[in-house]
Amino acid sequence: MSTPAGDDVVVSLEDVCVDFEKEQGLVDSLFGEPERVQAVSDVSIDVPENDVLALVGESGCGKTTLGKTIIGVQRPTEGSVEYRGQDVWDAKDGRDDVEVPFGDIRRSLQMIHQDPGAALNPNRKVLTTLEAPLKRWESDLSTEDRRARIFALLDRVGMDPPEDYAHRFPHQLSGGEQQRVALVRALLMNPDVILADEAVSALDVSLRVETMDLLLELQEQFGTSFVFISHNLSNARYLAKEAGGRIGIMYLGEIVEIGPPEEVLNDPQHPYSKVLRWATADLDPSAQRMADPPVRSIDIPDPVDPPSGCRFHTRCPEAREVCTTDAPDLGDDDAAPGDRCAACHRTDPHHEYWQSEPLDGVESTDLEAVND
Numbered sequence: 001m002s003t004p005a006g007d008d009v010v011v012s013l014e015d016v017c018v019d020f021e022k023e024q025g026l027v028d029s030l031f032g033e034p035e036r037v038q039a040v041s042d043v044s045i046d047v048p049e050n051d052v053l054a055l056v057g058e059s060g061c062g063k064t065t066l067g068k069t070i071i072g073v074q075r076p077t078e079g080s081v082e083y084r085g086q087d088v089w090d091a092k093d094g095r096d097d098v099e100v101p102f103g104d105i106r107r108s109l110q111m112i113h114q115d116p117g118a119a120l121n122p123n124r125k126v127l128t129t130l131e132a133p134l135k136r137w138e139s140d141l142s143t144e145d146r147r148a149r150i151f152a153l154l155d156r157v158g159m160d161p162p163e164d165y166a167h168r169f170p171h172q173l174s175g176g177e178q179q180r181v182a183l184v185r186a187l188l189m190n191p192d193v194i195l196a197d198e199a200v201s202a203l204d205v206s207l208r209v210e211t212m213d214l215l216l217e218l219q220e221q222f223g224t225s226f227v228f229i230s231h232n233l234s235n236a237r238y239l240a241k242e243a244g245g246r247i248g249i250m251y252l253g254e255i256v257e258i259g260p261p262e263e264v265l266n267d268p269q270h271p272y273s274k275v276l277r278w279a280t281a282d283l284d285p286s287a288q289r290m291a292d293p294p295v296r297s298i299d300i301p302d303p304v305d306p307p308s309g310c311r312f313h314t315r316c317p318e319a320r321e322v323c324t325t326d327a328p329d330l331g332d333d334d335a336a337p338g339d340r341c342a343a344c345h346r347t348d349p350h351h352e353y354w355q356s357e358p359l360d361g362v363e364s365t366d367l368e369a370v371n372d
């Protein structure tokens, strides 16, 4: 499903669901079964080599949980996660026939966080922080070779002179420099995939583009794939567009539309993608913008009890009766690898949607109007 053509798949998710027990108060916890939040629901996606996948969506839609599942940090409740054909959680559990040890998978799938300051030990110099993973995973490296590798990467991410930066503590670095140290720590492992979770959100606006450009240069130089999580559609578009990658739009735990950024954002097919586009005026400042968002309701449903059928039907300005019972698929059997896909019945001209009654408050549009 929606994998750019011609590249080897590094990570493959099949029908993945992730549930969490909802945190509840003491009184609630004494009565009845705990409720479960469906953070990720039935997601299948491949991350090939040399790819950029930008996941966007509003707070709580499951971006971080899906990202962590892709890099083998979050165990799925259902479905499978494979790294180069090896089931990640079979490797972790040491089941029979493990061909790729979990340690190798762990090193190949790295993460950088939104708050690099919190991810770096305040009492350790940069050099000590960066030496630790190399001492653990490449213990045969001499001190000289280890330091040479660290200094070369610090220099590569613009921390010049590297010897100076290496001997600083995190509080002696700016936020942007801390993020670069976190990036070097990930790159030292020669990873196949780096999850960058809101990695530029905390930076000054002027530093965001610079940092995204650095990610793009590193992707080109090292062939590392990036899963870039952002609530900011403009940043996601910039990175995915420059890298020739994909944007995946998430809503209530599902990917509802995915494909090349210009197609998804200039001509969104899922009604929720249209809402996100509406909410991001700077995507196209010259465009005429409706006064109100294109939704019937601004209320986001509870992920403990998501709507039946299409999860967006309670807010969708195009919803019909069939949308309340029939969940649309994201996959399209006729789609070529890398093609845009949207999980909406309206993309199928033969779907019974077109004969179904519009829900209360929904204006009827016919197929011809959609295709005009």
Ligand SMILES: Nc1ncnc2c1ncn2[C@@H]1O[C@H](COP(=O)(O)OP(=O)(O)OP(=O)(O)O)[C@@H](O)[C@H]1O
Residues within 6 Å of the ligand: 020, 021, 022, 023, 037, 038, 039, 057, 058, 059, 060, 061, 062, 063, 064, 065, 066, 231, 303
């Ligand atoms: N460890 C956890 N325990 C319980 N619920 C969780 C846990 N982690 C996430 N959730 C819930 O799962 C849902 C998805 O959360 P997630 O952090 O993946 O969303 P997100 O899109 O990354 O949000 P944000 O942009 O705010 O970080 C939310 O309803 C969240 O409250």
